[in-house]
Structure formats: C-alpha cells, structure tokens
Amino acid sequence: MTEPETNTGGAVALTFDDGPDARWTPRVLDALRAADAVATFFVTPGLGIEAVAEIAAAGHEVGYHCGRHVRHTDRERGDVADEARADLEQLGEAGATVRCWRPPWGVLAPWTRDLAASLGLAVVLWDADTEDWSGRSATTMLAGIDPSIRAGAVVLMHDGIGPGALRTEASATVELIAPLVALARGRGLEPATVSALTARRERAAA
Numbered sequence: 680m681t682e683p684e685t686n687t688g689g690a691v692a693l694t695f696d697d698g699p700d701a702r703w704t705p706r707v708l709d710a711l712r713a714a715d716a717v718a719t720f721f722v723t724p725g726l727g728i729e730a731v732a733e734i735a736a737a738g739h740e741v742g743y744h745c746g747r748h749v750r751h752t753d754r755e756r757g758d759v760a761d762e763a764r765a766d767l768e769q770l771g772e773a774g775a776t777v778r779c780w781r782p783p784w785g786v787l788a789p790w791t792r793d794l795a796a797s798l799g800l801a802v803v804l805w806d807a808d809t810e811d812w813s814g815r816s817a818t819t820m821l822a823g824i825d826p827s828i829r830a831g832a833v834v835l836m837h838d839g840i841g842p843g844a845l846r847t848e849a850s851a852t853v854e855l856i857a858p859l860v861a862l863a864r865g866r867g868l869e870p871a872t873v874s875a876l877t878a879r880r881e882r883a884a885a
C-alpha cells in the first residue's frame with residue numbers, strides 16, 4: 680500500500696455545498712477566519728452572487744455546484760451545459776475563478792466529466808462525509824470523520840440548507856470548523872483549497 684501522506688504535502692480540503700446562505704455562510708466565513716483556514720465553497724450562484732463575491736474576496740476558493748439542484752442523471756447534457764456556462768460567466772463577473780465542479784448529490788451522468796473538461800472544470804467529490812445535512816451534532820460529526828482525516832482528504836459540509844436536508848439550521852457545521860481544523864493540524868495537515876490540493880497531488884504524481 681502506498682503512503683498517501685507523502686503524495687499531497689500534508690493538506691486537507693474543507694468544502695461547503697448548497698450555499699451561499701444569507702444566515703449561515705457569514706458564520707462559516709467567521710469560523711474559518713477565526714481558525715485561519717481556507718476552504719472551498721461549491722456554490723449555487725442564483726442563491727446570492729454578492730455573497731459569492733465575499734467568499735472569493737476572503738481568499739477562499741469558489742467552485743461550482745449547480746443552477747437547478749437536480750441529479751445530472753435526470754437532466755439533458757445540453758440543458759446542464761447552458762446553465763453552467765451562464766452561471767460560470769456570472770461567477771467570473773463576481774471575481775471568482777472557478778476551477779472545480781461538484782454536481783448536485785455528487786451524482787455524475789455518463790457525460791458529466793466530459794462536459795466539465797470542456798468547461799475547464801475538474802469534478803471533485805469527497806472522501807469524508809460529515810452528513811451535516813442530517814442534523815448531527817458537531818461532536819458526532821467529528822467522531823464520524825476522524826478516521827478519514829488524512830493527507831489529501833476532501834471533507835464534505837454544507838453552508839446552506841439544501842434539498843433533502845433534515846435540519847433547519849447549520850449551527851453544528853459552524854461549530855465543527857474549529858475542532859476539525861485542530862484535528863487536522865494535530866496530524867500535520869493544513870487546510871487548503873481543493874485546487875491547491877489537486878495541484879499538490881499532480882506534482883507528486885509527475
């Protein structure tokens with residue numbers, strides 16, 4: 680078995696889907712600032728493009744989540760392509776350089792990766808799922824993902840209350856940030872953006 684720690688330079692990526700959210704995204708940004716940590720937000724631009732600009736201005740990475748939050752397997756490629764092009768243009772105007780895409784529900788159609796490549800985006804899923812949408816406490820989430828916090832891990836969280844969420848607020852996600860960053864740093868892992876993590880991985884593989 681290869682040693683993953685040597686491949687990624689000791690970093691993990693904290694990622695947030697389903698925002699921006701007027702109430703919770705600012706709190707997530709505050710918690711990240713307090714922890715001196717960067718993250719990647721896979722956004723739905725229609726939910727609040729001004730907030731996306733604030734995310735980018737704070738030094739975080741903006742990735743693309745979706746226009747309509749529908750599985751690609753339930754949509755036509757051309758429809759998703761048109762939506763993504765319009766959304767990416769809007770994100771660019773907001774000052775975000777988008778390099779990665781996490782499709783809704785993490786579900787890929789047979790054409791998703793090809794479409795992403797044609798748009799210059801890398802498809803990014805996750806290694807550690809907090810399942811924060813289910814209403815778990817920060818303590819329960821930390822214990823659940825603890826074994827997965829290793830070099831190169833991508834952690835899935837949500838700064839919005841998306842479709843399918845069993846919770847009505849995201850305070851547990853906000854509370855999770857500080858102990859999660861502490862756990863990672865205790866293992867010599869620094870929070871990095873998804874693109875930085877990918878670049879490290881590619882350098883290591885070259």
Ligand SMILES: [Zn+2]
Pocket residue numbers: 696697744748783784841
């Ligand atoms: Zn989502």
